[in-house]
Amino acid sequence: EPEVTQTPSHQVTQMGQEVILRCVPISNHLYFYWYRQILGQKVEFLVSFYNNEISEKSEIFDDQFSVERPDGSNFTLKIRSTKLEDSAMYFCASRVASGRYNEQFFGPGTRLTVL
Amino acid sequence: GNSVTQMEGPVTLSEEAFLTINCTYTATGYPSLFWYVQYPGEGLQLLLKATKADDKGSNKGFEATYRKETTSFHLEKGSVQVSDSAVYFCALSPRLRGGSEKLVFGKGTKLTVNP
Numbered sequence: 001e002p003e004v005t006q007t008p009s010h011q012v013t014q015m016g017q018e019v020i021l022r023c024v025p026i027s028n029h030l031y032f033y034w035y036r037q038i039l040g041q042k043v044e045f046l047v048s049f050y051n052n053e054i055s056e057k058s059e060i061f062d063d064q065f066s067v068e069r070p071d072g073s074n075f076t077l078k079i080r081s082t083k084l085e086d087s088a089m090y091f092c093a094s095r096v097a098s099g100r101y102n103e104q105f106f107g108p109g110t111r112l113t114v115l
Numbered sequence: 116g117n118s119v120t121q122m123e124g125p126v127t128l129s130e131e132a133f134l135t136i137n138c139t140y141t142a143t144g145y146p147s148l149f150w151y152v153q154y155p156g157e158g159l160q161l162l163l164k165a166t167k168a169d170d171k172g173s174n175k176g177f178e179a180t181y182r183k184e185t186t187s188f189h190l191e192k193g194s195v196q197v198s199d200s201a202v203y204f205c206a207l208s209p210r211l212r213g214g215s216e217k218l219v220f221g222k223g224t225k226l227t228v229n230p
Contacts, residue, residue, distance in 0.1 A: 035220075
């Protein structure tokens with residue numbers, strides 16, 4: 001069964017460093033998302049991406065964040081200069097098409113720890 | 116704005132007990148409602164969904180009914196099993212024209228079922 005994959009499963013970095021979190025969505029999916037969950041808090045929407053551009057982003061997704069689909073398979077989230085408060089579990093999701101009947105499929109997440 | 120409030124955990128039950136996890140929402144318009152489940156070490160998986168008032172979503176013995184009058188979507192199962200141990204997330208998708216169909220999540224409720 002096709003699934004969304006994410007790498008690495010755990011990333012440890014120093015404050016101020018750049019990190020890139022990688023996701024491989026399901027191959028025929030067109031809509032892509034990043035969410036994050038700070039420990040003990042809600043899963044929060046960060047950004048959605050369709051047709052090679054951002055379709056919606058939250059207030060969390062400031063200039064330190066960027067997303068890219070560099071080839072036909074990967075979808076990446078970059079944090080330019082990490083802060084302590086960026087420590088969280090980051091989930092990637094993808095959806096085949098628009099419409100309320102279409103499910104978002106989630107990856108297992110990357111745990112980012114900023115020291 | 117859009118928000119989801121769900122019962123704080125953790126919840127610990129014995130096998131074959133009845134389960135209820137409460138979920139209420141605030142939304143503009145008529146959102147779609149979902150329950151996602153996260154098993155240890157895995158990503159979020161869609162458990163069930165409902166797209167309009169009075170719809171009942173069901174899967175694997177779990178049920179939830181979209182109650183517009185009480186803005187609720189409580190998750191129930193008549194007889195839980197050890198394998199149901201997981202974290203359960205209630206979520207909504209605001210159905211806004213031109214929106215990305217992002218998901219707005221509750222905090223999650225951890226369920227442990229003992230044999």
